[in-house]
Amino acid sequence: MPTDYSCEIIWLGRVPDRKTAEISTIGLDEMGLSFAGAEGEVHAGLTRPSCSRVLSQYPRDTEIRNTRQLSIVSVEEMNAIAADIGLKTLEPSWLGASIVVKGLPDFSHVPPSSRLQAEGGVTLTVDMQNRPCILPAKTIEAVHPGIGVKFKPAAKGRRGVTAWVEREGVLRLGETLRLHIPDQRAWTP
Secondary structure (H helix, E strand, O other), rough: OOOEEEEEEEEEEEEOOOOOOOOOOOOOOOOEEEEEEOOOOOOOOOEEEEHHHHHHOOOOEEEEEOOOEEEEEEHHHHHHHHEEEEEOOOHHHHHOOOOOEEEOOOOHHHOOEEEEEEOOOEEEEEEEOOOOOOHHHHHHHHOOOOOHHHHHHHOOOOEEEEEEEEEEEEOOOEEEEEEEOOOOOOOOO
């Protein structure tokens, strides 16, 4: 269902490789998206090897559908994390972020299967909340010694979401994404 909530894209980026233990993103003015994700992005692909997040379902490195093509974070939650760890700001490039948005409250908790749809039709489907990992902590630590270790606990519940491309196209800085949410009540077993 379309909502009255929308957000503005204030940063775009891609992780070109993961040859080091750190994660860092290169900023972009626009992002071409295919059904496999962002062009030139290490997280792109129709499938991916399973990781520690799905060990309950699959042995590590099992080929599975890639629903983690993009990492989307909100500037509001980034600012809250920065304040908690004692920094003025967090750079999106330190987090391995694909997209930074502004204007959606409680962004990390939008429901799975929500859609973020651009005015031109590009549509991203939210998979789930992105739980904090140690890779951004290592990147932050390299820039601010002694601070990186604080990232993971401060980012809990504020690390944004992972998403995959439902409709191809190009996203640009300053573009608006409208939130569509599933027409479904919360699960209550």
